[in-house]
Amino acid sequence: MANNRMMIKFFIASESIFFLMLILAYVNFHNSVTTGPTAKSSLDPYVTGIFSLFLLASSFTVWLAGKSLKNRNRSGLKLWLFATIVLGAVFIFGQAREWFGLFGRGITISSNVFGSTFFTLTGFHGFHVCVGLVMLSVLLGLTLAGDFKGPKSDAVECVSLYWHFVDGVWIVVFSVIYLWAFL
Amino acid sequence: MEALAGLTYYTIAISVVILGIIVIAVAYIIIRFRKKSGEEGEPYQDFGSLKLEITWTLIPVAIVAVLFLLTCSTMRAVDPPSADREPDIIIIGHQWWWEIVYPESGVITANEVHLPAGRQLLARLESIDVIHDFWVPELGRKIDLVPGHPNYMWIVAGEPGVYLGACAEFCGAQHANMRIRVIAQTEEEFSEWLTRQARIPETPSTGIAAEGAKIFQEIACMNCHTIAGTPAAARVGPSLTYLATRDTIGAGVLTNTPDNIAKWLKNPAKYKPGSLMPNMKLTDEQVNAIVAYLEALDE
Amino acid sequence: MSSRIPIVPESTEPLPGLGENTGLLSWVASIDHKQIGIMYLIGTLIYFVIGGLEALMIRTQLAKPGSELLSPEMYNQLFTMHGTTMIFFVVMPFLIGVGVYLVPLMIGARDMAFPRLNALSFWLFAFGGVLLYYSFFTQSGAPDVGWFAYAPLSEKPFSLNNGPTYWALGLLVSGIGSLISGLNNVVTILTMRTPGMTMRRLPLFVWMMLVTSFLLVFVIPIITSAFVMLLLDRLLGATFFTPAFGGSAILWQHFFWGFGHPEVYILVLPAFGIVSEVIPVFSRKPIYGYEFVAGSTVAIGLLSLGVWAHHMFAVGLGNVANAYFSLASMLIAIPTGIKVLNWVSTMWGGRINFAVPMLFATAFIIEFVVGGLSGVAIASVPIDWVVTDSYFIVAHFHYTIFGGSLFAIFAGVYYWFPKFTGRMMSETLGKWHFWLTVVGFNMTFFIQHFLGVMGMPRRTYTYHDMPYWGSMNLISTIGAFIIALSVLVFIWNIIVSLRKGEPAGDNPWKAWTLEWATTSPPPVYNFKLVPPVRGRRPLWDLAHPDSPDEPDAKIVTEGPNG
Ligand code: HEA
Ligand code: HEA
Numbered sequence A: 001m002a003n004n005r006m007m008i009k010f011f012i013a014s015e016s017i018f019f020l021m022l023i024l025a026y027v028n029f030h031n032s033v034t035t036g037p038t039a040k041s042s043l044d045p046y047v048t049g050i051f052s053l054f055l056l057a058s059s060f061t062v063w064l065a066g067k068s069l070k071n072r073n074r075s076g077l078k079l080w081l082f083a084t085i086v087l088g089a090v091f092i093f094g095q096a097r098e099w100f101g102l103f104g105r106g107i108t109i110s111s112n113v114f115g116s117t118f119f120t121l122t123g124f125h126g127f128h129v130c131v132g133l134v135m136l137s138v139l140l141g142l143t144l145a146g147d148f149k150g151p152k153s154d155a156v157e158c159v160s161l162y163w164h165f166v167d168g169v170w171i172v173v174f175s176v177i178y179l180w181a182f183l
Numbered sequence B: 001m002e003a004l005a006g007l008t009y010y011t012i013a014i015s016v017v018i019l020g021i022i023v024i025a026v027a028y029i030i031i032r033f034r035k036k037s038g039e040e041g042e043p044y045q046d047f048g049s050l051k052l053e054i055t056w057t058l059i060p061v062a063i064v065a066v067l068f069l070l071t072c073s074t075m076r077a078v079d080p081p082s083a084d085r086e087p088d089i090i091i092i093g094h095q096w097w098w099e100i101v102y103p104e105s106g107v108i109t110a111n112e113v114h115l116p117a118g119r120q121l122l123a124r125l126e127s128i129d130v131i132h133d134f135w136v137p138e139l140g141r142k143i144d145l146v147p148g149h150p151n152y153m154w155i156v157a158g159e160p161g162v163y164l165g166a167c168a169e170f171c172g173a174q175h176a177n178m179r180i181r182v183i184a185q186t187e188e189e190f191s192e193w194l195t196r197q198a199r200i201p202e203t204p205s206t207g208i209a210a211e212g213a214k215i216f217q218e219i220a221c222m223n224c225h226t227i228a229g230t231p232a233a234a235r236v237g238p239s240l241t242y243l244a245t246r247d248t249i250g251a252g253v254l255t256n257t258p259d260n261i262a263k264w265l266k267n268p269a270k271y272k273p274g275s276l277m278p279n280m281k282l283t284d285e286q287v288n289a290i291v292a293y294l295e296a297l298d299e
Numbered sequence C: 001m002s003s004r005i006p007i008v009p010e011s012t013e014p015l016p017g018l019g020e021n022t023g024l025l026s027w028v029a030s031i032d033h034k035q036i037g038i039m040y041l042i043g044t045l046i047y048f049v050i051g052g053l054e055a056l057m058i059r060t061q062l063a064k065p066g067s068e069l070l071s072p073e074m075y076n077q078l079f080t081m082h083g084t085t086m087i088f089f090v091v092m093p094f095l096i097g098v099g100v101y102l103v104p105l106m107i108g109a110r111d112m113a114f115p116r117l118n119a120l121s122f123w124l125f126a127f128g129g130v131l132l133y134y135s136f137f138t139q140s141g142a143p144d145v146g147w148f149a150y151a152p153l154s155e156k157p158f159s160l161n162n163g164p165t166y167w168a169l170g171l172l173v174s175g176i177g178s179l180i181s182g183l184n185n186v187v188t189i190l191t192m193r194t195p196g197m198t199m200r201r202l203p204l205f206v207w208m209m210l211v212t213s214f215l216l217v218f219v220i221p222i223i224t225s226a227f228v229m230l231l232l233d234r235l236l237g238a239t240f241f242t243p244a245f246g247g248s249a250i251l252w253q254h255f256f257w258g259f260g261h262p263e264v265y266i267l268v269l270p271a272f273g274i275v276s277e278v279i280p281v282f283s284r285k286p287i288y289g290y291e292f293v294a295g296s297t298v299a300i301g302l303l304s305l306g307v308w309a310h311h312m313f314a315v316g317l318g319n320v321a322n323a324y325f326s327l328a329s330m331l332i333a334i335p336t337g338i339k340v341l342n343w344v345s346t347m348w349g350g351r352i353n354f355a356v357p358m359l360f361a362t363a364f365i366i367e368f369v370v371g372g373l374s375g376v377a378i379a380s381v382p383i384d385w386v387v388t389d390s391y392f393i394v395a396h397f398h399y400t401i402f403g404g405s406l407f408a409i410f411a412g413v414y415y416w417f418p419k420f421t422g423r424m425m426s427e428t429l430g431k432w433h434f435w436l437t438v439v440g441f442n443m444t445f446f447i448q449h450f451l452g453v454m455g456m457p458r459r460t461y462t463y464h465d466m467p468y469w470g471s472m473n474l475i476s477t478i479g480a481f482i483i484a485l486s487v488l489v490f491i492w493n494i495i496v497s498l499r500k501g502e503p504a505g506d507n508p509w510k511a512w513t514l515e516w517a518t519t520s521p522p523p524v525y526n527f528k529l530v531p532p533v534r535g536r537r538p539l540w541d542l543a544h545p546d547s548p549d550e551p552d553a554k555i556v557t558e559g560p561n562g
């Protein structure tokens, strides 16, 4: 049905505004931190950059999963969904590692506006990645149970659109938080 | 002010004309086009007219253009640039009173702005807690006191006299009782007032007033209030140095008489529920002594 | 001419939907758009009475200077809850609810595109309201920081109680409900239209719901993010909006009004839609300038996204920003004016039946223009500097929301009640309701313009005995009680008419849109047979085969999406 795909597109548009506001809040405070941690003083662009590559790669694998579906290649679908989940999970692991590293140095959401904006923005992005992982796992489970014979499936298409969106948000977030501070 | 009056009249006139046209048209329609008994069938089916649509798009465009230009010119007249100079007055909003500072002379007072009539002064407006808004209707525009974002405004009062105003931005429990008085004086009166306020009063050394001075230092009053020339220098509450010269207490809830000060001291919350001045649980003697002390500072 | 247009065969079986299946579970578990719509309407009526009682307490307190009926804390809770309730739990859900009921019928669909999401929206709205009102029963009391909860007053250091937390949570939840509803509407309108129902033939109400729904989709996330930040500030010690810790008080205002201004058009566009349906039917003429009425809605929707800082002229944003926002706000007068003049022209030359729906629609035009003109006045920066945060503003927005949205809502209730229930509302009681409302409303709010200019700030639980203030406030209070009386008549009318109103038949007003082509109330499946759509007024075309709206139109049987 066209409905589902249209729905997910408008939903993504709406979510984009949500992230835009969080990003604007970050940008608004970018230069106003006078004491306490800043992006420059507390983040490591290289490590996070490497973990980001995993998320980028997962966009590619979810695209391959869609292709497999189109070609009625069930084992390909399983493989690429699984790969996407693994790559996404690695990214989340990287995020968790970064957060706990910051907590260990006493940097939290209540430290200052950098802490507030940074944790809120990356936290909501991470939350969306987790939601995506859950949906991908459901898809994988259903595939293993014999669903999705192809060549079309709204569920797979919608989840993969959503996943691309989450990935796209990260590119912006990474640029705004990391590249802006370190370039 | 004149520019503002012009803008206001034009706006009202335009509004009245537009509203008048609509009302008259509707009234005519009600009389002329209501279904009369005996009328049958459907009236002529009219789907619209491009010419009319264009007309009633262009006329409002013209009206809006005029209003906008007037708005811009009036805005510039009412709020000229402050030319990067130091302010003459600093007005600081507190939950629920005003602190007034004259930076040049160092005078600090509360809830009353004294001005030389006819002279334009530059005010800086700040807030130490939440957002307040300075509004004295007869002096024209209002402006917000935003924490972390000082604002500037010219104030001028044409004639000597007392101009009443109030805080206009909702700021909590006692927003309603955050009133302000602007007292415009002649140049001589104003400079006399300023010199007097800048003088450091003598602490009374005898009698009940001396008693009061002692009590004031001993029980926590000085944690919140200032009295020039004593260790009391806190700015949580209004400066009490020349309290006796002010017209009201509690930002307008009571007129300033020794009796009312005594009542206030016994139970501020009775007159201003929610006020941040606590009930200090004073005895009658203590109250009388403090009142005598506060009054004596003005001698 | 008979009052029914015989396209739907006389139904002999008892009507399903309403009436027959009345068990509580059938409502709670319902995913039928009509039942959900009715639940919205009942819910908003309850909230309207609550919000109105709060207003009556406000007005009673203000009836005389120095009144000590209510403590300042109580008063502050009351106006906060009054504003929040009326906007988020009365007008907005009412319009969403009417839309949910009517949009599928008007476009000839069986239901919404996502019936389950539709039910979810409703229950999120209901749950959000309960969460908000639950705060009254907690120790800390209801939120007391005003309906726009300016930071830092709404932050922990200045509001130690939990009121603002409940406020943000309740609105967050119900806001997500509205967002889902908006998404659902957009998809429904774009994909579920019956064959022949092109976008250029969409009933105007549906057009306005479409634009409103787009606004919901794009502006609810703005406020959702702001609520999230406020909650993080209050619960986890983040510092977004606390200047003392490096945050910004002004950022909250940008976020709130970035949503809040489009929100006021969310409150008024569907109301415009209602009026655009009622006026043609009772004037017996097609809407004048259909394209312009629909197009100006889109223009209003777009413009409304760029004017938010006209609520912040006194904040000190600088004169360049002020001038921009002033101009943008004034520009909205142009598309709105186009609408007003087209409504008037629709009436011109008609054969007007001033039944109660039409009375409300006519009064709506005038009351709304008063509110709109005061809106343009305060869009002029120097005038706003004088009257902002005074009772002049209170007068402005009651004229637009009450005189605009609510008058239209009343028109809509009287117009569609026969469709919803199968019975007519009493005309006599309706006329009483109408006149009491007009008198009470103008008495309450017109005088507030003057109070504002004379210097009375809003949101004050008490005021000094200044010349005339006491008597002017007393007049306003008496007006409020007249409104209360009118509301009682209205509720009485609903109760009486539900029980013994005259049977309505399918199409008592001889209207032209598709919802009138089915039984009243419509069956669960909406239509046995959707009439062919070859123009904007399918039922006109059926009744006047010799003079259809679009003589050359072919009958289409394929839907827009195949
Ligand atoms: C249904 C709700 C609704 C509607 C439709 C409007 C419509 C408008 N509003 Fe209003 N407004 C509110 C609800 C609404 N408002 C609320 C709730 C607040 C206060 C919030 C708060 O502080 O609590 C507010 C506050 C508010 C302010 C801020 C005031 C302040 O706080 O200081 C301003 C300032 O510009 C403003 C302007 C306008 C304008 C220009 C319009 C325009 O859209 C009006 C356009 C309509 C017309 C002009 C009439 C018809 C036109 C013609 C007949 C054509 C010819 C006319 C001309 C050429 C002038 N509104
Ligand atoms: C949809 C919006 C809407 C509606 C319909 C109303 C309706 C009314 N409003 Fe509202 N009002 C707002 C939105 C609305 N208001 C907003 C947004 C604010 C700003 C809040 C803020 O500052 O934060 C506000 C603020 C506001 C104030 C300013 C408070 C202040 O600044 O201190 C006042 C004062 O007069 C007021 C009065 C009224 C009155 C008398 C009605 C009346 O029209 C109400 C009519 C309804 C009734 C009277 C109900 C009648 C019911 C019965 C009679 C049933 C009786 C039942 C039993 C006895 C069982 N309102």
Ligand code: CUA
Pocket (backbone or CB within 6 Å): B093, B094, B096, B131, B132, B133, B167, B168, B169, B170, B171, B172, B175, B176, B178
């Ligand atoms: Cu200070 Cu209101």
Ligand SMILES: [Cu+2]
Pocket (backbone or CB within 6 Å): C260, C261, C264, C307, C308, C310, C311
């Ligand atoms: Cu607005």
